[in-house]
């Protein structure tokens with residue numbers, strides 16, 4: 001059920017401590033950790049502790065937690081001493097989403113092209 005931990009979800013397992021991750025920040029509602037396959041010098045994932053399959057469904061069901069994810073994304077960037085960064089929510093397999101637990105990618109530390117690929 002949306003909002004509840006999913007047995008087959010990698011990021012629910014990271015939240016539960018069942019899969020190791022390099023955690024950089026934690027709050028009551030969010031966890032931020034290094035992406036295992038970084039696409040930029042800074043590449044951190046910020047996830048809600050609750051399970052929703054994508055950012056829009058999280059925002060619809062728990063808007064305050066969606067705001068927490070965005071705030072934490074900004075804090076991750078601030079911790080890396082940068083004001084230029086990108087927050088990405090891949091949504092749907094055609095857009096590159098591979099883990100169906102909402103997550104913000106925070107990318108920084110190199111020039112970021114626009115438009116993205």
Ligand code: 5GP
Nearest residue numbers: 021033034035036037090096097098099100
């Ligand atoms: P998506 O492709 O769904 O937008 O993003 C999923 C991200 O999770 C990818 O950037 C991928 O590198 C990352 N990822 C996949 N498996 C793991 C893992 O076991 N640990 C960590 N830290 N990141 C992972």
Ligand code: ZN
Nearest residue numbers: 009012051101
């Ligand atoms: Zn999950």
